[in-house]
Amino acid sequence: MHRSEISKLNMILSRVRHPKFTVKNFTIVRTYYNVKRKVKVDEDYLAKHIHQKIRAKGPVTVAEYMKEVLTNPMAGYYMHKDMFGDTGDFVTSPEITQMFGEIIAVWFLNEWQKMGSPKPVQIVELGPGRGTLCNDILRVFSHFKALHKASLHLVEISPTLSEVQAKQLCNETNPTPESDTVYKRGMSHHGIPVFWHKQLEDVPHSFSLIVAHEFFDALPIHKFHKTFNGYKEVLIDIDCDETTDSLPKFRYTLARNETPMSKLLVKPDETREHVEISPDSIAIFRTICERVKFSGGIALVCDYGHNGTGTDTFRAFKKHQQVDPLVLPGTADLTADVDFSLLRNVANEVDGVITLGPSTQKNFLLKTGLEYRFKALARNIEDKDQLENLTECYNFLVDEEKMGERFKFCALFPETARKILNKAAVVGFSWQ
Numbered sequence: 001m002h003r004s005e006i007s008k009l010n011m012i013l014s015r016v017r018h019p020k021f022t023v024k025n026f027t028i029v030r031t032y033y034n035v036k037r038k039v040k041v042d043e044d045y046l047a048k049h050i051h052q053k054i055r056a057k058g059p060v061t062v063a064e065y066m067k068e069v070l071t072n073p074m075a076g077y078y079m080h081k082d083m084f085g086d087t088g089d090f091v092t093s094p095e096i097t098q099m100f101g102e103i104i105a106v107w108f109l110n111e112w113q114k115m116g117s118p119k120p121v122q123i124v125e126l127g128p129g130r131g132t133l134c135n136d137i138l139r140v141f142s143h144f145k146a147l148h149k150a151s152l153h154l155v156e157i158s159p160t161l162s163e164v165q166a167k168q169l170c171n172e173t174n175p176t177p178e179s180d181t182v183y184k185r186g187m188s189h190h191g192i193p194v195f196w197h198k199q200l201e202d203v204p205h206s207f208s209l210i211v212a213h214e215f216f217d218a219l220p221i222h223k224f225h226k227t228f229n230g231y232k233e234v235l236i237d238i239d240c241d242e243t244t245d246s247l248p249k250f251r252y253t254l255a256r257n258e259t260p261m262s263k264l265l266v267k268p269d270e271t272r273e274h275v276e277i278s279p280d281s282i283a284i285f286r287t288i289c290e291r292v293k294f295s296g297g298i299a300l301v302c303d304y305g306h307n308g309t310g311t312d313t314f315r316a317f318k319k320h321q322q323v324d325p326l327v328l329p330g331t332a333d334l335t336a337d338v339d340f341s342l343l344r345n346v347a348n349e350v351d352g353v354i355t356l357g358p359s360t361q362k363n364f365l366l367k368t369g370l371e372y373r374f375k376a377l378a379r380n381i382e383d384k385d386q387l388e389n390l391t392e393c394y395n396f397l398v399d400e401e402k403m404g405e406r407f408k409f410c411a412l413f414p415e416t417a418r419k420i421l422n423k424a425a426v427v428g429f430s431w432q
Ligand SMILES: C[S@@+](CC[C@H](N)C(=O)[O-])C[C@H]1O[C@@H](n2cnc3c(N)ncnc32)[C@H](O)[C@@H]1O
Pocket: 071, 078, 092, 093, 094, 095, 126, 127, 128, 129, 130, 133, 155, 156, 157, 158, 161, 198, 212, 213, 214, 215, 218, 219
């Protein structure tokens, strides 16, 4: 990165006022809004539902299982509760510290300004969780009066999380669907309109700053296992040995024959023992690439991931512990590492977009000024515990043993921006 780019970013960061940093542990970094679960279902609802489905139709793919477990309208993991933070099942970078969202905001602001600050601009977030990341982004943008003619578009499948987001982001919301493509609308504290959509296709076509943080790892994957007879798809079946007690049990099994997905998705030169592929991720990433190409924009995807070398990464988390994904479906988060090499191939197929990364979280955040921001906040903290906690949050984000190495960033720009980027390279990524 050029020296002038670094000092420009630091200047942007120094203009973000220091919000009070009353940190003791992760829970009090943020104000949390909770919503009550409205649909009451038994803990074993999904186990019974999937059991019946398998009895009727035979073993299901891991993708079908994941989709039911995470997004079944009655009892899907994401649909009716708030699972973030100390008392939930996992914690994400934006929930750990505001510094994360500030750095993402500053990165977007800088790249957008390099492109001539096109207006109107849409901020689009896929899978916004509690809405914390976009709230931090809006706060930074508001300091730069960069919200004029802006709008926020949230792609969220969960009605419950959309309520949490509305409480965090808006003064007022209108929860009645206003069209087939917008199921809720509100006005943010910063005075910009906020729209909720069920899918990216429903977001209007306009210049967009698109962010997806820990979104792709929640999308269903198909799993394949290498055998002497080629790759076989991994399926989920009823565990007959253990149906004596009342709770249905499941086990993995291999499809005897080729499945449509094993034919379609496994590359002829594949060599890994286990392969995981997410057609939903491919489709959504293709849509992002096409939007960046045709309507203009910048996209940033941040997630657990690998560059085509990952194998068996499908897992479940409950109360911050790894648990068996087949036990009590719907009560734990299911996730699989994102294959960034696959996303890159999609971008190459679309053509007309520049793909950068994956860059590790540590590399991206440090190059974009995290240390500078950390030191600026630390200088204003007198309390020893608070300072310790801020340091802990900082280390959590960049430590290679924690989030620094496993989380990766990938960025997309329209090919038409190449001349600009040749003059001032994209921050946080290597530029050829
Ligand atoms: C692991 S959470 C990440 C939340 C947030 N981005 C963060 O980092 O704190 C995944 C988010 O994606 C949403 N989600 C999962 N599957 C989705 C889908 N198919 N369409 C839209 N949103 C989805 C979930 O409801 C949740 O908001």
